[in-house]
Amino acid sequence: MSKGNIQITEQTGAYESPAELFKAAARYKGERYFYMNKDKSEWLIGLGHAYMIKEKSRSPERITEQFQTLLEQTKEPHHIRLFGGFQFDAGNSPLFDEFGHSHFIWPKIQILCQNNQLTYSYTDMTEEEILNWRSVSEVKAPVIQSVSNQNEEQFLRNVATAVEAMKADQFDKVVLSRQKKVVMNESVDSAWLIERGLKNDEYSYFLLMEGQNSIFVSRTPEQLVKVKADQLSTNAIAGTMARGFNHAAQKLLRDAKNLVEHDIVVKSITADIEPFTTCMNVPDSPKIMTNQFVYHLYTPITAKIEKGNVLNISQALHPTPALGGFPKQAAAAFIEQAEGDRGFYGAPMGYVTAEFEGEFIVAIRSMLIKENTAVLFAGCGVVADSIPESELDETETKFKPMLQLLGVTE
Ligand SMILES: C=C(O[C@@H]1C=C(C(=O)O)C=C[C@H]1O)C(=O)O
Numbered sequence: 001m002s003k004g005n006i007q008i009t010e011q012t013g014a015y016e017s018p019a020e021l022f023k024a025a026a027r028y029k030g031e032r033y034f035y036m037n038k039d040k041s042e043w044l045i046g047l048g049h050a051y052m053i054k055e056k057s058r059s060p061e062r063i064t065e066q067f068q069t070l071l072e073q074t075k076e077p078h079h080i081r082l083f084g085g086f087q088f089d090a091g092n093s094p095l096f097d098e099f100g101h102s103h104f105i106w107p108k109i110q111i112l113c114q115n116n117q118l119t120y121s122y123t124d125m126t127e128e129e130i131l132n133w134r135s136v137s138e139v140k141a142p143v144i145q146s147v148s149n150q151n152e153e154q155f156l157r158n159v160a161t162a163v164e165a166m167k168a169d170q171f172d173k174v175v176l177s178r179q180k181k182v183v184m185n186e187s188v189d190s191a192w193l194i195e196r197g198l199k200n201d202e203y204s205y206f207l208l209m210e211g212q213n214s215i216f217v218s219r220t221p222e223q224l225v226k227v228k229a230d231q232l233s234t235n236a237i238a239g240t241m242a243r244g245f246n247h248a249a250q251k252l253l254r255d256a257k258n259l260v261e262h263d264i265v266v267k268s269i270t271a272d273i274e275p276f277t278t279c280m281n282v283p284d285s286p287k288i289m290t291n292q293f294v295y296h297l298y299t300p301i302t303a304k305i306e307k308g309n310v311l312n313i314s315q316a317l318h319p320t321p322a323l324g325g326f327p328k329q330a331a332a333a334f335i336e337q338a339e340g341d342r343g344f345y346g347a348p349m350g351y352v353t354a355e356f357e358g359e360f361i362v363a364i365r366s367m368l369i370k371e372n373t374a375v376l377f378a379g380c381g382v383v384a385d386s387i388p389e390s391e392l393d394e395t396e397t398k399f400k401p402m403l404q405l406l407g408v409t410e
Contacts (some may be wrong), residue, residue, distance in 0.1 A: 005073040005309035006050075006123060008080065009130060013118040019195035021045055021111060026137035026191075029210065033083055033105065034194055035351060036206040037359070038221070043206075044351060046083050048108030048134070050123035054100030058086040063352075065100050070106060071354055078114050078354060079121050084209070085349030085363065088319065088342035089332070095368050095375060096343030098211045102235045109133060139191045142184035142372065144408055150179040150375070152392065158338040159388040165334065166384040173264050174325035174334050176391070177345065177379030180399055182406055187371040190215055197405055202292050204401070205361050207349055216344050218366035219401045221291055224317055224348050225273075226359040232277055232303045236265040238322040238381055239297030242397045249295045249319070261283045261365060261381040262286050262297040269301060272316045277303035293400045310358040314348045315393040322381070323362055343368065345377040364403040376402045 018034055025032060028047040036043040039346065051195065054067050067082050074080075084104030110121040122130050155178040162174050190208055204221045222237045239258030241248045252258055263394050270282055280303040289298035308316075318324075323346040325331020335342075346370075350360035367376040378398035380391050403409045 001208070004075045006070065008074055008076065008078045009122045009125065011120045013120060013229070015113070015116045015118060017198070018043060018045055018113075019191050022194055023137050023139055024134040025109075026135055027133070027330060028108070029293035030208060030212040032190060033107075033209040034190070034206065035083065036204060036224070038205050042200075043113045044081065044083065044105030045111040046105055046109070047111075049105055050108045051106040052088045053084070053102065053104040055102035056100065058090065058101045058315070060315045060391035063104055063132055064311055067104070067352060078125065079119050080106060080110055081112075081351040081353050081358070082106055083351045085344060085347050085360070086315070086318070087344060088323075088347040089336065090102070091336065091341030093341035094303050098213055099344065111202060129203060135151050137191075139189045139195075140186065141192060141407070142186050142188050144406065145183065145185055146183045146409055147403070148181050150181055152178060154178075154394060155395070156169060156388045159386060159391050161165075161338070161390075162382045163384060163386055168384075171330040171382055172326045173333065173383050174323050174331040175321070175323050175379050176382050177339060177342070177377055178377075178395055180376040180403075182374040182376065182403070182408060184372045184374070184406070186376070187250075188215065188369050193217060193405060196407070200292070201403070202401065203289070204365065206292065207361065207363065209349070210328060213370055215369040216363070216366065217369070217402070217405065218349070218361070218363040219284055219405065220361050220364045220366065221289060221296065222322065222362040222364060224320070224350070224360040224362050225310060225313050227305060227313065227357050229357070230305050231306050232273065232313065234269055234273065234301050234317065236262060236269055236299040236301065236320070236322065238262045238265040238397075239286070240380065242392055242394070243293060243295060249290070252295050252297060253286070253288065257383060257385055259286075262299070264326045265320055266301075266309060268298050268321045268326055268328070269317060272320075273301070273303055273313065276305060276308040276313050276316070278306055279304040293397050309356045310352055310360065314360040318348045319346065320362070323379070325365070325381075342377075346379065367402045374402070375405060
């Protein structure tokens with residue numbers, strides 16, 4: 001293809017709510033996504049697939065190459081971003097079988113909200129198509145029928161086995177997870193999830209991506225990496241305490257087990273970005289991040305980029321020991337054996353701009369919905385002095401954002 005083959009039309013518009021836009025875009029069901037940043041200053045909607053890059057392996061190089069080829073075919077500067085993610089591991093999670101291991105979308109219609117102003121970008125659409133993409137649709141609220149733990153006993157055994165392995169010095173930390181299943185009376189609509197989710201001003205990202213037969217949703221507080229001009233930002237978020245008891249935040253800041261977990265993550269992240277950057281800024285001690293249900297230990301890290309882009313830096317970081325463990329390989333092998341494959345749970349997901357800036361998050365506090373059934377994911381860092389029952393409680397708290405989104409809890 002030659003330059004100018006991809007036709008992009010852009011228009012600006014007044015603010016409209018993302019839930020209403022999703023309702024109006026019912027005809028693109030199965031090909032829609034939504035991404036809102038943590039301070040809610042910016043959001044992105046994608047409707048329809050103009051181009052889809054779906055690879056069986058996790059390859060930032062292939063995505064960079066193919067995005068570049070697409071960009072070369074556009075004439076004018078534009079706001080289109082490539083949106084998607086890389087699965088957590090190389091294995092095949094049956095739950096996520098309709099998604100690629102590298103799964104990226106160039107949308108037919110992109111709606112970008114910055115400072116309450118909307119920019120519509122239409123790819124290869126006629127004037128008539130641009131005028132007529134909206135339709136009127138009804139969205140129903142599903143009723144919860146059952147909530148069940150999927151692998152509670154297995155999780156407790158996995159934590160106990162991991163503790164033994166760490167006492168025998170096989171590795172220092174591993175992040176283990178479990179699942180809950182929520183069954184509803186009818187299938188769930190993304191517009192309903194977005195509407196509910198936006199009523200909650202949780203300090204977290206909001207990501208939703210549809211496949212033909214599924215919806216993946218995350219309300220993660222965790223950024224993997226952001227690249228803007230030559231500035232890189234990332235953070236370590238590891239170490240958790242449920243809110244709701246006296247002095248929980250102060251206790252967390254002094255808790256030896258959580259500080260050890262956190263320190264492992266900070267050291268690994270700084271080592272991983274070192275080859276790409278200079279002028280790294282790493283605070284000496286963590287701060288508290290406050291979410292609706294938990295406090296986390298949090299260390300923001302910044303640096304100046306010398307080489308690489310947001311895609312290959314994401315790959316170098318993933319999985320940080322906040323989701324995998326340390327040393328990375330030994331922890332990954334343990335997870336693979338104990339749990340199997342994670343699909344997009346804990347995976348790097350986000351967007352890349354035409355200037356190769358962008359942001360990837362760590363897709364935790366997440367679930368995959370197929371028709372009327374949602375599978376929710378929650379995990380926690382396990383170290384040598386972990387107690388299986390306490391880790392079970394921690395994961396219980398981490399299910400709450402998704403349980404609340406579905407209306408299981410208020
Ligand atoms: C693994 C999850 O969370 C991660 C583990 C944390 C911990 O162990 O303290 C804290 C934040 C996240 O990095 C999850 O929410 O599923």
